[in-house]
Amino acid sequence: MxxxxxxxxxxxxxxxxxxxxxxxxxxxxxxxPDPSDPTPRPDAIFRAVPARPMKGMGGVMVDLGSGRTGFLRGPKLPAPGRPLLVQVLGSAEAGKAQPVSARPILKARHAILTPGAPGINIARSVRDADRRAALDSLGAAGMAGADPETGLILRTAAIDASDELIAGDIAALLAEWSALAATGEPGLLREAPxxxxxxxxxxxxxxxxxxxxxxxxxxxxxxxxVDALREPEVSLGQGFLAIEPTRALVAVDVNTGGDTSPAAALKANLAAAAELPRQLRLRGLGGQVVIDFAPMPRAERPRVERTLTQALRADGIDTNVVGWTPLGHLELQRKRARRPLASALRT
Known part of the structure; x- marks a missing residue:
């Protein structure tokens, strides 16, 4: 279709x-995930109580209530025992606390509310000057009377949406944030979608x-x-890539397979670079990613890296291309935005 x-x-x-x-x-x-799984999910918002900072780790453990803990990292850490709102940033490795942020955001279809980050911003994908101006005015009207430290992002979906729908999203987000910001006991305040x-x-x-x-x-x-995603190998025509998560990192190997032509390595590497973000997204994999491309001359690396960067730009999950190692591997640092597929599947 x-x-x-x-x-x-x-x-x-x-x-x-x-x-x-x-x-x-x-x-x-x-x-x-299974409803019986108590693991906090990305985007959930909690009222948390911080403990003392952990020296050398640049962060602090926070009590999320009901026996759950999170880890808050940052240059300025909250005072111990003083409740604050935190949002789960992503999935954690087994046995580790969930990473959280002290700057929660609230998302709707057309708008994102950003408490602590003031200003009205329009998605860069909105390129028409008249539409950007109209959305800016609509955002300003919707945020009139709100806390000046609370900002707003109008999303790509707002390009073709009616003013009523956008204004409704803004009003709903402001009302929800007002309710969340009220004082209360530590615990879950807003479920992840x-x-x-x-x-x-x-x-x-x-x-x-x-x-x-x-x-x-x-x-x-x-x-x-989905069953195919349980297997490490992904076909690239004659070549293939293998994706194997370990405790420390996600290892990716690119192989030319049965292709013995002079351009076999470049073809396999370009195909792998274009396909890898989709595979990582579907498998729910993040953290450190190390790619062992098929052997190629250094002069071909920029072309492969550009192909990967373009694919990552359309991927939607924050990923930083760190660079090439002395052994010729390419390293990525990818947000753990989702639970690994292996743990999300119930059977």
Whole structure:
């Protein structure tokens, strides 16, 4: 099927699985964890109580309530025992505290509220000068009377949205933040969005068909694709790449396979660079990523790196290309924005 399509399927024990298909290919995947799993999920907001700073680690452990802990890093750390609002930044490795931020943000389809980061900003994808000016005026009107230290970002989805929808999102976010900022006991204040809500908020564009059904993903063969993601190897035509997470890092190996042509290494490396962000996204992998490309001359590295950078730009998950090592590996630092697929799957 050409074009974009959203598929949403309820899971037997609760929650949903959501898939984004583009031209018949699986582009993104979200699966709610088992409801019995108490692990804080990315974007959840807590009222937390900090302990004493941990010397040498640049951060402090915070009590999230109900036996849960987080780790807050930063140059300025809060006073011990003084409650504050924190937001879970991403998934943590097994046995480690969840990384949290002391600057929560609230997202809606058309707008993002940024307490502590004042100003009105428009998504760079909005390039029409008249539309940018109109959105700036709409944002200013919506934020009139709000805390001057609270900022607003109007998202790409606001380009074609009505003024009423955008103003409604801004008002709802301000009301929610006002309720969150009230004093109270430590604990969970705002659940992370489920797979269904996040998919509709982040993926849906005007005109995109959405199919919600008990077997929506099964009918499209998505679960077979998910099974394939359990395996390390990904075909690149004659070559392949292998993605293997370890406790310390994600190791990626690029191989030319049966291709013995003079340009085999470059072809495999370019294909791997274009495909890797999608594979990391679908597998929910982040942290340190080390890529062992097929042997190639140094002169070809910039071309491969540009291809990877372009693919990462469209990926949507913060990833920093750190650079090449003396052994010829390329290192990335990627936000752990999601739980690894292996832990998200319930069977």
């Amino acid at each position: 050409k074009g974009r399509q959203l598929l949403i399927e309820p899971l037997p024990t609760g929650g949903h699985a959501a898939a984004l298909m583009v031209d018949g290919r699986l582009e993104d995947l979200l699966i709610d 489920g797979a269904r809500a996040e998919a509709l908020r982040e993926w849906r564009a005007p005109g995109d068909p959405v199919r919600e059904a008990r077997s929506a993903l099964a009918d499209a063969g998505i679960w077979e694709d």
